Amino acid sequence: MSFQWLKRYMPRGIYARAALILLLPVIVVQLVVSVVFVQRHFEEVTQQMSVAAAREVRLVLMRLDMAQTRDEIAEVTRDIVAPLAITVTPLPDTALGERNTRAWYDFSGIVITDRLQRAVEEIAVVDLSDDRRVRLIARTALGPVELSFDRRRVSAAAPHQLFVNMIFFSVLVTAVAFVYMRNQLRPIKRLANAAEAFGRGRVMPYVPAGSTEVRAAGTAFVDMRNRIERQIETRTLMLSGVSHDLRTPLTRMRLALSMLDDDERAPLEQDVEDMQRMIDAFLSFAKGDGEAEPELTDPVALARSIVDDAQRAGQPVTLTEVEGEGQVRLRPLAMRRALDNLVSNAVRYGARAEVSVRLTEKSLRFRVEDEGPGIPEEQRADAQRPFTRLDRARNQDKGSGVGLGLAIATDIARAHGGTLRLGQSPKLGGLRADIVIAR
Template sequence: MRYTSKFNLFYLIKKKLIPKSLLSRFILIIIIPSLIGQSIALHLFYERHWYNVSYHTSSLLASEIESLLQQETVYQNKNQIKNYLNLSYILEPNKKINTTTQNNSEELEIFQKNLSKKINYKHEVFLDENGKIKVLIEIPKNLLIITIPAKTLLNPTTYIFALWIIFLTIILLAVSLIFSKNQIKSILELTNAAEKYGRGEKMPEYKPSGAREIRKAGIAFLKMKDRIERQTAKRTQMLAMISHDLKTPLTRMKLQVELMDDSEEKEELNHDINSMQYMISSYLDFARGEGGESFSKVELNKWVSDYIKLSWNKSNIELEQKKNNIFAQIKIYSFTRALNNIISNATKYSTKIKISVYSQNDNAFITVEDNGKGIDNIEKNHVFKPFYRGNKARTFEDSTNVGLGLAITKEIITGHYGSISLAESKTLKGLLVKIKIPKLAD
């Protein structure tokens, strides 16, 4: 249980913190190693290298001061500024250290510690107002004041090194960002081409570009596109041939039946021939999937309203629409057939129908509700299957059909990159059919 909670926490942190876009992830991949590398470099420089340099330099200065204290001339010249090696000193008689302890830099603290190891006199080290290092040593009845140039121990250019690292990092990130955007541009071009082709829109001229792997993906997409178009053309040609071959003998049979005298057998034969023609048309429509029709951009509210007025003006249909425009890409003939199939079924089994058009996020919805009997929950899982006809509830078929009505409807909606589902209507208490398709930007 604890492992599961930790895993869920890690998943949530990962989901929240990791950027969603590819460019953001590229930047993150570049920034994190760069920051880690620069942090290690600064740590090694300041904590290791610079400490060692400061330690050795302060040790040499402490040794020089120790050597100075061993010189007899130091105690002979009072109130006179003298030089010894890199040191400048003055001996003031009858004075003591009266300065307060100051917060020194790390380099001066190292120097203070090294000096304490070399001499036994009371002493104080600090940086004066003029930017020079002062060393006060209290020797018997005298105060020795030693002045050391700050640059001997302190390096004022250390911050320049840190600024240079930051500046260099910014330059590297800028250059990396330019190259990353160029790589992502080729991915976006491939994505745009695949998305437009998938929606059936006119695909812009696409040429694979970018890195080798992206070019290979682009070439694979173009090959796939060519294969799909060849297979679609072959299937359309084959279906046209099948349609001709099957309908021709049926037409001859129908002509022969018309020449027969009126009788019960003639009516049965006419019924059988019409049923066969209807079934053949359904088979071909299902196999074809209306694939030859191109997409058109429509405003769904207006299109559905015009469709209802034109095809179902005399039916008891309530139309509910939002005021905002909802644009979508549809194959008008195919989509009309799918919607007509749903509404005609509703009119058979109900007396009141309600159609709603609305949108949520990136999707457009069309719902058809009625006050009829509805469909059992068990049947809802099967009615979309080809050649299935329910027995316990209403279906989308008539006596001449073979169970393809709702299957064809689903095939059409799927061809629009959408989905269709069945549920119980909460307002009319009958069947609710919900169609979802992608919405276009206004």
């Protein structure tokens, strides 16, 4: 039997799920105890007490048969009603027109009325409107007679006390348990916040705390974060060092090429420029998303400035669609680097590029589309890996590269807690690159 449909109704947060785990058993126990209590107390105990009271009422009615007139009722029943604590009062004939009454919350009154009328056929009306007294109207040979006695004779006193105590102590125990539960879940929440911040490129101070298991997970996270930071630092130093060391021989090569004839110098200078672009790509990849903290940024203004810079450089880039307005926490320099790479790739492999921005309450999307050959669906994941060059997918006669443009954009998108999605542009027919960031 599958219970997958229950997942739609389950809470998402750990606090809500823990509260559900805590409260569900308490509620189930209360329901079971309530059902058993109602069955045992309200029904069985009330039935026994009602039967005993019915016997006493029948005994009083039997004594009433000895009276010849209504005036003799008090005299005949004096010696029996005193020990039984039952009051007997003659009533007019119109009293038989009354109906059984009880309070809406008096569930035991249903059992009392049923048992008394079934045990004593002479009882015509059972009035339980008064919580302290039971009022019966019985038919006799001398006319209607009222019999009244204490309500505690047919039902237990204050039967709601069990429910009150059960609810009170359940709430008390639940509140105490919730306090302890919150203290146990707080370290998990702190660990989740630290992991989320690190995934967005920020380092949040975190000290492992809590239970043994949570402390172990926190320690493992800190060790993992330190290893990743060391790897990023090593990668940055290595690429920066290699790129820096290559600049010196390139400078000497430029000086040497400047002494050659124009016909011989042009192709060699093109090779040097290609090597320079590769070094710049290495440096951009080594920088990653940078160390700057996120700040409130207008994404529309950022995209418009990138398009303006591209147009001033003579590139066929246009800002076609803008939806929404507001500010989002971004690293503007890193995001500019990612969008510049996407625009440069689009212009290199397509005749023109279009940029659009969509800002909603839940997400931010930058989109860059081109008219180029695009990337096959099965190769889009590989295209986002560093140093991957898809020769068949992208025409390299229009430019050279080292396969870091999409990798840099992917890293920057991930550092912002987002993702880079590649697809086919339905509008231009080429590649569609979306940077989607959750708000």
